[in-house]
Amino acid sequence: MSTLRALAAAQAVAAGVAQPVATVRHLHLHERPLVVVPLALAGEANAPLAALVGAAPDDARLLVVPQPRNRDQRFAFAAELAGILLPYLDGHRAASEAVAVDRGRDVRHRYVEAPQLLVPNPAGITFLRLLGRATRFRRPDGEYPVDPSVPLLGRWLTFFAERAEHPGSSALLAMTEALTLHWATGQSRVEDLHLPALLGWIDPPAGLTGAEAAARAEDPATHPPAGPATDPDFDNHRLAPAIEAYAEAADDPDARAEAYASLEGLLRDQLAPTWELMWRGVGLLRALPPGARVEGRWAGDRDAFTAYAEHVDADGAPQPRRDGAVAAAARLHRLERALTSYAVQRAYDDPLVMAEHRLTGEAFVGEVTLADPGRIDDTGKRPVLRPRIQLVTTEPVLVPVGATLYSPARPAQKAKVVFLTPAADGKTEVVLELSGGMGRGRTAPPGSVPEVGERLCYTTLSDGFLPAGSFPPPEETPWTHGGPPATAADGGGTEDWA
Template identity: 45%
Template sequence: MSLTDLGRMCRFRTTTGPYAVPDVVPEFGMWLTFLTDRAEHSGTCVLLPVTTLLAEHWATGQSTLENQNLASTMAWIAPPAGLSTEQAMADAEDPDVCPPAGPSTSPGFDNRHLAPAIRNFGEASALGDLNALAAAESELRELIAGQIQPTWSMVWQAISLLRSVPEAPRAAKRFESDCKAFTDYSDYQDSGALPQRKRDTATGAARRLSSLERALAGFQSAMAFNDRFVLADQRSTSEAFAGTIVEAEPGRMSTTDKNQRDHGPTSPSVPRTLCGWPPTPS
């Protein structure tokens, strides 16, 4: 189950009636939906997959699909001390050494360890033997912890590597945008807002698509400003260029078909460089 599905299931639960849930459940679902929606915006810092971040800053010999496996990606980037990349990759493919990162455990672990432990827990519960029940519960906790701990450790190792990467100049501005979106949604909830729709209306979908497109364009532009190699690629395709405006008509005003003001490219608000590549020092 994805976080999007979990948010949808929780935010529509009723707090009254025969199947009532605590008030925090629909509130949690609404917040989870906000976070998953926000995560779709380019340049956001919300719910970022660590594997995606690693692939942005380190190159591996894997395909894009294989880079989604944290264990194999970390084996390429930072293999454990004393192990070669080849040995680390072999360990990453062994579910006994590197359990799968996610809610689904490996079938071998399920058959050999998890199923018998669950059976012992069920038998102890049916007999009402408190000592056996406590022992079975402890066994289950240790088994699950053993499956989670390797991934947990690798995530923090990956975060440590990412913290060594210098922050992009425009990262702070994107973070401010996330903070504003968070505050706006918090105020919206405090006003007694209804849960998000199951499906967007036609108008809502168009607005959302427009917002995602603007976010993508802004992020691509920021990447070009932050990374000279990205900017060089943009220049090679003539998507970015530099120039100086030598003539303008600041007072010119035109109207659209709907009789709305259209400042056009000669508005005083337009920067004095074409497309801003690169920005003129102030």
């Protein structure tokens, strides 16, 4: 936990309500996100019990597995979920746009929109990932055939689960993580995983503090868990008898229909409170203005969606159960690059996030007191425009002379530290030499050079391009790393869904 978040948590306890740790929204919110609230049977390996799914608050569809240990009913659940998810995905493939590549010498096309899935918590993402693994290798023919939509569902769920690991992606979001990215509560991180308690802190009912609202939310009788795990008392005293009644009514159609209706009502009552909390969370997030670089990251999600849709259309193979050595290394490298870029972009978009870097000495804020926008450096082979500015700051400046700094106000411009001079009253004078972001001439365009009186932030964090790493072709994987990967799906078609 950073110093500022710890301070915000302490202020939340004192104020009785969660405190903002962001001034803008750092994720994309779809106009019609598909909300999925899953439940799994306790004691079974990701056995689906029920799910409430829909793209609008008044458009919830309940999926129920009356016998979660029954293989056929599980795959019927998957087929029913596919009947909702796949048309939702196809609805985002109606229009595409041209994107310039190779410095404008060529174009590629991507979809104008991309789908977005929302689940209550990280455990919901795990549920979808495991459901995708259990279904993407199934076959519509042969032994244990399934509906043709089931393996396609599994491939798309795996796609979304992999995007959820990508820093800055908004394709699949856990509501608890989305909310704690923007608010700090007075409870622990583990308690923040409980959606009712988290929203109790962020948006407590009238007359209650956040702590009181969170304490009330801990009662599973009035605030059921947000899934996929269920409350043990509910399992033992209500769910188990309902499932048993359904099983015992196998030979009586009327009794079986009555038992199913009873089970369906029981599960709907468990899921409905979380459904309402999910859309309440969406409303809170939508009230925040989006960060300037959110759209750029969403464009990356649209690129990924377009690429995988084209892969599926071309009858490409499903994702392997395990990546080969080269694929794993390349994926790790992509995630590390994305994490670095995401951290910088959040800081550039949000003064509250940048404040954390100011505390660690990676950034400082100062006022421009002197500026020489027309300075020419003629020490090289040819004269070049190199303006200089002087800032005065009261913050500690821990960067050395010669360091290169960047300003969120002019991200394309570099600033080299030329002088650091301690001044009176704990102030520091910083002289910077500017390059880039001023055109190719010897006269800086208006606004490209900071003016006297302008208050700016400079940081060592760069939002520039990060070059990709170099990896050998998969077929050249050395024997020390397992050798070339198998061409088949690593035996995935024989994986059982126990």
